[in-house]
Amino acid sequence: MPRIPASERRVALVLAAVQVIGRGGVSAATTRAIVAEAGMSLASFHYAFTSHDELMAEVVRWVIAEERGAILPDGIEIGSLEVVARAGLQRYFDLLRADPEREQAVNELALYALRTPDMQHLARQQYEGYHALAAAALTFAAEHTGSEWTRPVDEVARLLVALTDGLTLAWLVDRDDTAARQLIDNAAALVAGMAHTR
Amino acid sequence: MPRIPASERRVALVLAAVQVIGRGGVSAATTRAIVAEAGMSLASFHYAFTSHDELMAEVVRWVIAEERGAILPDGIEIGSLEVVARAGLQRYFDLLRADPEREQAVNELALYALRTPDMQHLARQQYEGYHALAAAALTFAAEHTGSEWTRPVDEVARLLVALTDGLTLAWLVDRDDTAARQLIDNAAALVAGMAHTR
DNA sequence: CCTCCAGTGGGTCGATCGTCCCACTTGTTG
């Protein structure tokens, strides 16, 4: 094992933990399983982190930060609000299909954080981030399509996040692509229906 | 400890397990914690169940069966489709607020079942049940309000389940009652908008 | 070249996990 500074060990261990959780769930993320995934020794782990709990908190923070960037649109979308909304949902769904275990890990981590008193605020930050992100995207989309929301954008954002969560859970369970596609279409139409041309 | 036949022990242990999971999550549902909750000895556990896994499978089955009955409307609802839809969502939300830990336990159990190869079909049955239940309720509501769905009822049902799951997750995280109320109102209006008078 | 010290490897600790075993008690059946 080459010499690696503790700071790099930390990110390597976090990545390994995400991998392990994706493969076997939060309960499989034992210290030993994580260091095995990272190809380290137990001592290296406790040199970089003081405890397993500290690592898990870092994992939650990491996942939150990474999730935020993944959903944002790559470029400027054009078309009606419904087209924009569907494109956004479709992009998220592609992400979900590309790495289902990862998204399931995110869900499990959210519930895990809710269970852990010291991490509840992380779960809340996670969802505040989702809602703020959705609100920003919705505002942007409305502006560039010359329309405005008939309900406060925060409400529309919360609806969109709820639909996304519901879509995720349902697809993770039954892996029904066509049903997911139809749900995306319906959701996009409904969300677009909550705006009118300015 | 009085003498109790194994069949009664089984249901008592399942109930105890649900209690423990609600309080501390799936990871807290150790054999010892469960028998302590039920006030039994370890031997009694392994007399009623051959293994901890067998108990967990029974717990998942139990929760599925119980969840199904809890959501059904008590009586005939009257009013517009939107009023009916909102009443249904509100009734579920009241259930959620009354026992949040229980609903979180249900979510964790669903993810747990997805992780356990021998239980994946149970998770699928759970969601098939949800979708069928929602479809039946929607059909019933449309009939009694003299309207019909503009999309296949299965699609509307899936949308409704997704909204319910999203509502649950969001509220479990931030416990924002007013936001949940607004989400319910919006969801009811949107679902009702997917039907027209016959 | 020598001296530190960040970083490593391996072994070990006590706690807790699921499971098992066996002696014991209690109700039932003939």
Next chain:
DNA sequence: CAACAAGTGGGACGATCGACCCACTGGAGG
């Protein structure tokens, strides 16, 4: 009343968990 089966209690098993300790190694700075 005797015999048997159903159910109970407590202790013990090996495995695994998170945490820790200590002897060591190797590269960077004097």
